[in-house]
Amino acid sequence: MNILVIGTGYVGSTTAMVFAELGCNVTGLDTDEHKIQQLKQGALHFYEPGLEDLLKKHVHSGRIRFTTNKEAAIQGNDVIFICVGTPSRLDGNADLRYVKQVAEDIGQMMGEYKLIITKSTVPVGTQEQITSWVQAAQEKPYPFDVASNPEFLREGKAVEDALNPDRIILGSNSKRATKLLESLYKSVKCPIVITTPRTAELIKYASNAFLATKISYMNELARLCDEMDINVMEVADGMGLDPRIGSSFLQAGIGYGGSCFPKDVSALILAAKQNNVQLEILDKVIHVNQTQYAYLLDKARERLGSFANKKLAVLGLAFKPDTDDTREAPALRVIERLLNEQAHVTVYDPVAKLPNYPPYDVLSVCADVEEAMLDADAVILCTEWPVFKTINWTDMKRLMHQPNLFDGRNMFDAQDMNAMGYYYQGIGYGD
Structure with a gap:
């Protein structure tokens, strides 16, 4: 054919x-x-x-x-x-x-x-x-x-x-x-x-909106877990064994991005309003997603004080691993907030590149992790690239000015990082 x-x-x-x-x-x-x-x-x-x-x-x-x-x-x-x-x-x-x-x-x-x-x-x-x-x-x-x-x-x-x-x-x-x-x-x-064509068109929007809802639900639940001294990852493991729920999209972090979820959720909300229906759950999904990155930065600010004149290394630009897509990536929101608060920012991603956008001209785009982390006061991990697991974090600690790691994807084990001498903060890890 x-x-x-x-x-x-x-x-x-x-x-x-x-x-x-x-x-x-x-x-x-x-x-x-x-x-x-x-x-x-x-x-x-x-x-x-x-x-x-x-x-x-x-x-x-x-x-x-x-x-x-x-x-x-x-x-x-x-x-x-x-x-x-x-x-x-x-x-x-x-x-x-x-x-x-x-x-x-x-x-x-x-x-x-x-x-x-x-x-x-x-x-x-x-x-x-x-x-x-x-x-x-x-x-x-x-x-x-x-x-x-x-x-x-x-x-x-x-x-x-x-x-x-x-x-x-x-x-x-x-x-x-x-x-x-x-x-x-x-x-x-x-x-x-x-x-029918209309049903097929709605199935696509409804599917993406539901997956986005699972993500925002777990991210909001992670905030509760921090207050109640409960590990959200263990909660997710227990929930995911229920076949009615499933284990996918239950990973807490700094929010979803990419070319699909943000625009599809917004488009579905608008379509509902045009038909005199209010999709209130999806309104909340967007609100949680738009504030989740700031939740981690609040944790970092509590530890570091003002970001002004601090050196922050951002690891990962893509909205998820195995892509170079930075559209609506939480990392970009993190970077913009850090720059607005007068931080010195270095970035590294194994594949993705920064968009051609004037505010990013002041960033230091690094060729490797070592360059990004040199003399850093903290690392903020925004994308769970597998290569970050292979880093010798003990050696990396010696390069840093302060060994602080804020893990926006809960990629690492808190006890392991603490044992290496890091101050480690994930999302929804409890105390």
């Missing part, structure tokens, strides 16, 4: 590579010529474990190719996945300008039946809007269907999730489209849910 994937960002690149792996002939379309040239050479423009290996494999096999030629790509493929960005607008809703442009391009350039499938995360009702945009752009009334097939990819685990999904959601109002969608996934072994 010949498939066109429009948009070669995180979702689009993963979608393209996985369908090539499943035996389809895939074309990746993007307006960014530099990005396309990189992909043609087998180089990803972002970090995702295992994905570049698939890219090299299928560029070499010929199963995947990349182009900026919209007309040829649209006319040459009957199945089209929309994988463009849907960033948040100032009002919290999803910005659909790129989705609309793609829909209009398809309408103008198609010459026969097309199945248009939305992979991008979009508000409920977008399938209907895409249908209208395509129809309005058509010069001749060629037949087409629009379906919803939301992605459920974890950054850092995208290849695993795409090749071994826990479920596939197919939202379609057309028997022809549904049959074609089922054939696309015929070799994938997992439950397939066939529903």
Whole structure:
């Protein structure tokens, strides 16, 4: 089957590579010529474990190719996945300008039946809007269907999730489209849910909002654990054994970030308000998440006093390990607060880079952990990169001005760090 994937960002690149792996002939379309040239050479423009290996494999096999030629790509493929960005607008809703442009391009350039499938995360009702945009752009009334097939990819685990999904959601109002969608996934072994496009669109938002809720619930519970001298990690272990709860997303820390949870929770709240419903639980989810990083900094301030003229080493920039994504990363909130309080800040991340943002110009971006921790008054750990576990923390202590470690991801054992001579503070460890 010949498939066109429009948009070669995180979702689009993963979608393209996985369908090539499943035996389809895939074309990746993007307006960014530099990005396309990189992909043609087998180089990803972002970090995702295992994905570049698939890219090299299928560029070499010929199963995947990349182009900026919209007309040829649209006319040459009957199945089209929309994988463009849907960033948040100032009002919290999803910005659909790129989705609309793609829909209009398809309408103008198609010459026969097309199945248009939305992979991008979009508000409920977008399938209907895409249908209208395509129809309005058509010069001749060629037949087409629009379906919803939301992605459920974890950054850092995208290849695993795409090749071994826990479920596939197919939202379609057309028997022809549904049959074609089922054939696309015929070799994938997992439950397939066939529903309406509106339901499929809501399933995506509802799933991410629920996972964000679990995170904020545990973060709020961690604050109680600190006051009651209880280890929140032991609480999470006990809770997670209940299959109705599960162990995932019960890790307390400094909050969630990334390109999905923050914008999807906000978009769902806004959609509810537009339908005269107040999602009060999700309002609280956002509030807890936006204040959780400050909770750890309050602990650090109690220990150090004023941050002014103190040297603070921030370890980890990405919102989670195994990605270079810093969008909405708690580390950036930590850094901005430290800078506002006149601290000297050094940063280290094994993969992620600081955004190009003027306030960050005063930071010392370090080549390794040793450089970041040299003469530091404290370390604030913001991302649980596995490499941080391999550090010789006894040697690192000798480099520091004061051996204080504030662990925003509860990565280390408090007793072990105390035994090495550190003042250690996690989140929800109790006394």
